[in-house]
Structures are given as structure tokens and as C-alpha cells.
Amino acid sequence: MASEKTVLITGTSSGIGLATALATAQAGWTTIATMRDTDKAQALLQAAAENGVADRIHVKRLDVVDPESITACLDEVIAEHGRLDALVNNAGAAQIGTIELMPLDDVRTTMEVNFFGVVATTRAALPHLRAAQGRVITVTSVGGVVGQPFNEAYCAAKFAVEGFMESLAPVAATVGVDVTVVEPGAVASEFVANLGLDIPAQLAEAGPYAPALKAYIARTRESFGNAQSPAQAAVPIIEALTGDHPAFRVQTSKWAREFVGTTIADLDGSAVQALTRAWLR
Known part of the structure; x- marks a missing residue:
């Protein structure tokens, strides 16, 4: 029964993570946020109370770059709930x-x-997920498929996550x-705002x-002005979590599907280069 299942979600203080935590709780899952x-x-707990799911959401500390934090959190989850049926890797930082x-x-x-935070959390969770015949769902980005200007480090990390998960998937199966x-x-969340960029200073330098x-x-400002909401972005995550046969790769919007499709069909890389170079003129 879904009501007996437990999901752990990283990065739930805002944005997609918060929306996903609410959605899993509403779907009847015990949610480790x-x-x-x-x-x-506070924002998550208030939203949980307003939506009548406060009893299904359990907030815990987990820092994906701290192995001891990961281990301690998972140990608590198993001690308190006896199982882990799904992991949603959502925590991340733009650059x-x-x-x-x-x-x-x-x-x-x-x-x-x-990247390494996703690897570490997934590695620690896998023994429990094996026992439950569970799922690993990882929020990457269209930037994990299409390299984007001034996002070299971020896209490199997301490309690495995509390669890691694509390689892991058949083994885990x-x-x-x-x-x-x-x-x-683009998602209208605090993800980009949390960068704390001083645009004039960055341009000056x-x-x-x-x-x-x-x-x-x-x-970028224009694209985020037309962004989907975190709740909209969370819908495909819930579908992947609850569907009978989830696909390996899922996009959260029609725009994302078309954007990712550019590179999947671009065998020599010219279409992606033409697209992204146009952003800089």
C-alpha cells in the first residue's frame, strides 16, 4: 500500500523539493523531507499543515556533501519506519x-x-532500496543534456549525473x-535567487x-519570467514514483522535451552550438 511506503527527498526547503514533499505526502507516502x-x-511545515498532510512529513537534516550526515539520516529512517522505498535526489546548487x-x-x-552528493546519497540508500524493490529518482536539468553558456561547472555536474544514472540504471534493475x-x-523557484548574484559587479569583472x-x-531573465511552477515540475516526479513502469528519462514540460530533443537528435553537435551561440548575440 502507498500509505505504508517511505520516500526520502533531499533539498526540500524550497522549490521543487518542497513541492515534491507535499505531493508525495498527499499521495499517501511517509515523506522524509x-x-x-x-x-x-518553516515554509514546508506551514504548507504541509495547510494541506492537511503534516502527519506524513518528517523533516530531517541531511547534507549531501557530508557522508556522516547521510548515514545518520538513513539510520534514523530505517529505525523509525523500517524501510525505504524511494529516494528523490533533488538537492543542488546553481553556478x-x-x-x-x-x-x-x-x-x-x-x-x-x-554530482558527488547525488552519488553519495544514492550509494548509501541502495541497500535499503534493494530490500524494498524501490526507486531512485534524480532531478537533473535540461542542463544535463544541453551544455549552456556561463553554466560550465553546473552543466558539467549535471552531465555527470546523467551519465552516472544512465550507467547505473541497468545494473540497479x-x-x-x-x-x-x-x-x-526553467522553474519559478528560489534556486536561481539563492545564487545571490551581484549582476553589475559580475558584468564589471x-x-x-x-x-x-x-x-x-x-x-535567462526572460526564460525564468515564463517558467513553470515548482508544483508543475513535481508532477512528473510523482508519476515516476508511482507509475508501474517509469521511463528512464522524463522532462517536466513540453518546452523541456523539445529542448532536450535538440541534442538527442544532434549527432554532430552543430544544432546545439547554433542554438546556444545565438543566446550570446
Whole structure:
């Protein structure tokens, strides 16, 4: 019964993670809503109360770049609920900049959060998911399929996640665990706002890249002005969680499907290059 099943979701303090936690609870799942800083749980808890699912949502601390935090959280989940049926890897962090101007440590941090955090959490959860014949659902991005200007570090991490999960999926299937990646496009959430970018300062420091960066920022602001809501982006996650035979790759909108389709059909890379270079003019 769905009401007996337990799902752990990372990065639930806002955006897609918060919306997914609400949706899984509404679908009858025991929802372990994790975040790095549990002091930021108020928005989730208030929404859970307003939607009548507060009893199904259990907030726990989990920092995906801290192995001890991952282990402690999973140990608590198994001790308290006896099982883990699904993991939703959602925690992530954006990074805007181009490699010549970025400290290498910023690139490493981006990889730690967006790639190694997913690897570590998935690795720790797999024994429990095997026991439950469960599922791993990972929120990647259209930026995990189409490389995007001034997103080199972020896209590299998301490409890595896609390759990791695509390689893991057939292996996990042999032990009864389904693997799905969910690719959102622009989502109206705090994800980008949390970057804390000082746009004038970044443009002033961009040197020869300033014209291209200015064009990219203008294009990005426009795309996020027409973004889907976190609740809309969460719908395919719930479908992948509850469907009988989830696909490996799922996009969250018609725009995302068309965008991702550009590169899947682009054998020599020319179509993607023509598309993204146009953003910088």
C-alpha cells in the first residue's frame, strides 16, 4: 500500500523539493523531507499543515556533501519506519560564470553538491532500496543534456549525473531497483535567487566576456519570467514514483522535451552550438 511506503527527498526547503514533499505526502507516502539547515523548514511545515498532510512529513537534516550526515539520516529512517522505498535526489546548487574567471575551488564545490552528493546519497540508500524493490529518482536539468553558456561547472555536474544514472540504471534493475532522471527547464523557484548574484559587479569583472554575459543574463531573465511552477515540475516526479513502469528519462514540460530533443537528435553537435551561440548575440 502507498500509505505504508517511505520516500526520502533531499533539498526540500524550497522549490521543487518542497513541492515534491507535499505531493508525495498527499499521495499517501511517509515523506522524509531533508535539508541541510532544518531551521529553513518553516515554509514546508506551514504548507504541509495547510494541506492537511503534516502527519506524513518528517523533516530531517541531511547534507549531501557530508557522508556522516547521510548515514545518520538513513539510520534514523530505517529505525523509525523500517524501510525505504524511494529516494528523490533533488538537492543542488546553481553556478553562473565562465571557467577563465572562476576560481577552481568554485568548480569543485559545484561538482561536490550536484554530482558527488547525488552519488553519495544514492550509494548509501541502495541497500535499503534493494530490500524494498524501490526507486531512485534524480532531478537533473535540461542542463544535463544541453551544455549552456556561463553554466560550465553546473552543466558539467549535471552531465555527470546523467551519465552516472544512465550507467547505473541497468545494473540497479537486476536487483529490482528502478532508476529515473527528471529534467526540468526553467522553474519559478528560489534556486536561481539563492545564487545571490551581484549582476553589475559580475558584468564589471567579466572583461572580454561582458557582452556575451550581458546577453545571456537578459535571455535567462526572460526564460525564468515564463517558467513553470515548482508544483508543475513535481508532477512528473510523482508519476515516476508511482507509475508501474517509469521511463528512464522524463522532462517536466513540453518546452523541456523539445529542448532536450535538440541534442538527442544532434549527432554532430552543430544544432546545439547554433542554438546556444545565438543566446550570446
